[in-house]
Amino acid sequence: MDRRKSRFFEQKNAEIDASRISAACPTRIEWDNLPFTSIQSIRTFPRENYKFCLRGRVIAHRPLDIRTFTRRYCATCHSSWSDRNIQICSSCANTVDNGSFVFMFCLVVDDGTGEIPLLICYDDGVKFLCGMKAVDLSKDSEALSHLTQIIRRLETSALPAVFCIKSYSIIEQATNEKAMRYRICDTFLNL
Numbered sequence: 001m002d003r004r005k006s007r008f009f010e011q012k013n014a015e016i017d018a019s020r021i022s023a024a025c026p027t028r029i030e031w032d033n034l035p036f037t038s039i040q041s042i043r044t045f046p047r048e049n050y051k052f053c054l055r056g057r058v059i060a061h062r063p064l065d066i067r068t069f070t071r072r073y074c075a076t077c078h079s080s081w082s083d084r085n086i087q088i089c090s091s092c093a094n095t096v097d098n099g100s101f102v103f104m105f106c107l108v109v110d111d112g113t114g115e116i117p118l119l120i121c122y123d124d125g126v127k128f129l130c131g132m133k134a135v136d137l138s139k140d141s142e143a144l145s146h147l148t149q150i151i152r153r154l155e156t157s158a159l160p161a162v163f164c165i166k167s168y169s170i171i172e173q174a175t176n177e178k179a180m181r182y183r184i185c186d187t188f189l190n191l
């Protein structure tokens with residue numbers, strides 16, 4: 001094969017590979033131009049309130065029981081809690097609606113340099129799940145099965161997923177020490 005022809009085939013193969021990657025990558029992010037940072041560098045980065053993009057495999061989810069990926073939510077004071085049988089907010093004493101729930105769960109991602117738990121909360125969860133509404137997953141079997149399939153697909157994907165995240169710090173109640181947290185933003189599932 002002459003050189004020009006072989007270059008043509010190389011280019012074609014590269015195009016096919018690129019289209020396969022974009023089709024099979026389980027997620028996409030809003031910020032195409034941001035470089036990817038390794039998990040090791042993110043975890044040792046000295047500043048907080050910082051945005052990063054990373055690429056890695058989803059190796060686990062928390063909590064283990066997907067039925068508890070949503071929590072009761074008080075729209076008056078923005079509190080949320082895990083016990084779905086409690087409908088009175090302990091922070092402001094407001095009685096919440098039957099259907100008032102928010103997403104709060106975590107995906108553990110590994111990129112070969114380390115692992116990082118990524119929180120998916122509130123409206124970022126709705127965005128990530130392409131508009132899926134947070135409901136009582138112990139009562140809505142269709143929503144539970146949809147979410148279970150999504151998590152299974154993320155955890156068995158042949159290609160790594162991409163994420164955009166924000167870092168922030170909290171004070172751990174048990175130790176009274178500062179701890180870093182990472183929250184997914186501007187990231188969508190490729191449905």
Ligand SMILES: [Zn+2]
Nearest residue numbers: 074077089092
């Ligand atoms: Zn409240």
